[in-house]
Amino acid sequence: METTEAFVGLTCVDCGETFDAEAATHRCPDCGGILDPEYDYDRIGLTPETLDARPDGSMWRYDELLPFPAETAVSLGEGATPLVECPALADAMGVGRVLLKDEGANPTGTFKDRGQAAAMTAAREHGASEVALNSAGNAGQAAAAYAARADLDAHVFLPSRAGFTQKAMTEVHGADLTVADPVDGNSQIGDAGKAYAEAMEEHPEWYSTKTFVTPYRHEGKKTMALELLAQLDWEAPDGVVYPTGGGVGLVGMHKAAREARELGWTDELVPMYAAQAAGCAPVVRAYESGADRHEPLADDEVDTACNGIAIPDPGASHLILEAVRQSDGGAVATTDREILDAAIEVAREEGLEVGATCAAAVSGAFALAESGEFGPDDTVVLLNTGAGNKDVDALRAHLGEREVEAEARADE
Ligand SMILES: Cc1ncc(COP(=O)(O)O)c(C=O)c1O
Ligand SMILES: [Zn+2]
Structure with a gap:
């Protein structure tokens, strides 16, 4: 796994334990808490002046403060927004x-593109071949796009209330879309979450890029x-x-x-x-x-x-x-x-x-x-x-x- 110089691992926000990012991929192996990328700031030589000289092409301009270097990123040019x-x-x-x-x-x-770019880079670095998440809509579409870019298969679970654009583009990007069954007319994010959780039980090898499940x-x-x-x-x-x-x-x-x-x-x-x-x-x-x-x-x-x-x-x-x-x-x-x-x-x-x-x-x-x-x-x-x-x-x-x-x- 190729990581940046100052990135030292993943720290659990609940129990405070730090884990190697190669081994820990999602929630805390000890307590199930959210893992947060941790850096040794003394190893970051970057300054606002050196940044000024750097082109403003994408969010990877700031890769010293990200876990993965720009060269290995799954990127579609996200970030650098006006x-x-x-x-x-x-x-x-x-x-x-x-x-x-x-x-x-x-x-x-x-903005979901920024999160999926980082999470999909991690998925590829961890050797995943299929990714999955539930989402309100936009993150699902973004995941479908970045999975396509990374040559991974994506399984996206959306509520029926998600917008037409988000559902349509998820499929246009080639992802496998599940729209959670409507309950009383319209399903909500929680229904999509249940459908996702059931599918994950059957497919533990799927790599999750779900909110705060991936660090x-x-x-x-x-x-x-x-x-x-x-x-x-x-x-x-x-x-x-x-x-x-x-x-x-x-x-x-x-x-x-x-x-x-x-x-x-x-x-x-x-x-x-x-x-x-x-x-x-x-x-x-x-x-x-x-x-x-x-x-x-x-x-x-x-x-x-x-x-x-x-x-x-x-x-x-x-x-x-x-x-x-x-x-x-x-x-x-x-x-x-x-x-x-x-x-x-x-x-x-x-x-x-x-x-x-x-x-x-x-x-x-x-x-x-x-x-x-x-x-x-x-x-x-x-x-x-x-x-x-x-x-x-x-x-x-x-x-x-x-x-x-x-x-x-x-x-x-
Ligand atoms: C357009 C848009 N804004 C805001 C949000 C909320 O995002 P966050 O999880 O960062 O609060 C979402 C999440 O689906 C979204 O699609
Ligand atoms: Zn923990």
């Missing part, structure tokens, strides 16, 4: 600057924060608002912010804000009640059109809550109406396309600014985790509803 100034949103929000980190520019249209997805996603900080000349913004489902990206970004501070590249952590939909906000509820972990929602309590954040039982909520509290960020929930209106406002005022799920970051930032969390001198970053055209049904349906409402008002 940070776009949003003056109209800054005005409307009453803050100094709003910047949108546009992950829609990734190969399959979402490498949050590691790939942490490059969003490294890029963001580089784009801001290593000056931490006053807040990153992040549409939070399983929290993989948020936890990864917080790790990178800690690493940048450890390496002396930044002075401060990046305040991370978890944005959720009011119809599925287990992390926000836990944050507000001061709890260390979430209380799961029942599937039939989930009530949001935002597929990527319709996650009623986020297993790593303790890591999300720790990241939010340690970085002096927060958590905010807004209604689907506010979220979908925000997506349309961004598309009309800035010309940018944000997914329905991703717009929770926009409406969440508005709510935070309104509550006084962000002020007139603050720089606020909206993490647009995916392209607008991946959730086109939800956005178009919302426009339709607004038209019907406007007509009804005109008739009054």
